[in-house]
Amino acid sequence: xxxxxxxxxxxxxxxxxxxxxxxxxxxxxxxxxxxxxxxxxxxxxxxxxxxxxxxxxxxxxxxxxxxxxxxxxxxxxxxxxxxxxxxxxxxxxxxxxxxxxxxxxxxxxxxxxxxxxxxxxxxxxxxxxxxxxxxxxxxxxxxxxxxxxxxxxxxxxxxxxxxxxxxxxxxxxxxxxxxxxxxxxxxxxxxxxxxxxxxxxxxxxxxxxxxxxxxxxxxxxxxxxxxxxxxxxxxxxxxxxxxxxxxxxxxxxxxxxxxxxxxxxxxxxxxxxxxxxxxxxxxxxxxxxxxxxxxxxxxxxxx
Numbered sequence: 001x002x003x004x005x006x007x008x009x010x011x012x013x014x015x016x017x018x019x020x021x022x023x024x025x026x027x028x029x030x031x032x033x034x035x036x037x038x039x040x041x042x043x044x045x046x047x048x049x050x051x052x053x054x055x056x057x058x059x060x061x062x063x064x065x066x067x068x069x070x071x072x073x074x075x076x077x078x079x080x081x082x083x084x085x086x087x088x089x090x091x092x093x094x095x096x097x098x099x100x101x102x103x104x105x106x107x108x109x110x111x112x113x114x115x116x117x118x119x120x121x122x123x124x125x126x127x128x129x130x131x132x133x134x135x136x137x138x139x140x141x142x143x144x145x146x147x148x149x150x151x152x153x154x155x156x157x158x159x160x161x162x163x164x165x166x167x168x169x170x171x172x173x174x175x176x177x178x179x180x181x182x183x184x185x186x187x188x189x190x191x192x193x194x195x196x197x198x199x200x201x202x203x204x205x206x207x208x209x210x211x212x213x214x215x216x217x218x219x220x221x222x223x224x225x226x227x228x229x230x231x232x233x234x235x236x237x238x239x240x241x242x243x244x245x246x247x248x249x250x251x252x253x254x255x256x257x258x259x260x261x262x263x264x265x266x267x268x269x270x271x272x273x274x275x276x277x278x279x280x281x282x283x284x285x286x287x288x289x290x291x292x293x294x295x296x297x298x299x300x301x302x303x
Contacts, residue, residue, distance in 0.1 A: 015027055016080065027080050201226075
């Protein structure tokens with residue numbers, strides 16, 4: 001494991017939109033927040049532009065992300081938003097300079113693809129966190145935005161969440177991996193698929209039909225993602241969709257049944273995903289998960 005350096009006052013953060021488009025004004029607001037934290041900010045040319053649903057054509061999104069990965073002055077990249085598009089450019093990225101001078105890659109949703117690719121192939125931690133689109137006047141003072149600031153500065157995370165009736169109690173330690181379920185299922189069978197043995201897996205998603213959540217969970221199970229885990233953390237599943245004839249289970253019930261044969265602890269309802277309650281989590285680093293009848297705790301073991 002090669003941990004990127006934590007940020008100090010005056011360090012440079014890059015903002016890019018490597019997937020879908022976002023409004024320039026929203027990115028500028030987030031940049032102002034980063035400035036207030038003591039950091040300098042570089043806004044990429046993909047911010048505030050559009051090319052159909054993307055921020056820009058593949059070639060331009062690739063060029064800008066490559067430049068930011070290679071820039072030794074830049075200490076973190078916070079993605080503008082998710083959506084779709086990272087997988088289109090992933091295999092063309094060159095991580096040679098990034099491996100020598102790693103930096104924090106911050107985001108979730110479509111950025112799940114990049115998180116898992118970097119951790120699987122290079123063993124470099126990244127931050128699963130809200131992106132610029134989630135930093136607004138309504139959220140700027142909450143604990144979830146603050147958690148990104150603390151993560152960038154190197155503070156170890158200690159998060160609690162309320163008990164859930166579907167939780168499976170227990171204690172586990174291991175490297176935290178995962179992210180968006182749709183993207184993880186898409187990585188099955190590729191060189192970006194991580195080893196899950198002894199790991200704590202995070203899952204979340206948005207806007208999926210419930211039968212499709214069931215199908216993707218079976219994909220993970222059949223591909224070996226679930227059987228050797230140390231623990232499972234299930235975040236938000238928002239904007240659920242149903243077919244004309246209901247599937248008959250919620251996402252949490254689907255996941256509970258898929259993993260019922262395993263004995264590791266399972267936490268439901270963790271504040272992570274496509275929701276304002278979205279804690280910054282250092283993927284690729286050792287965590288401890290403790291689940292009791294009263295609460296669930298996720299603790300980052302090393303800084």
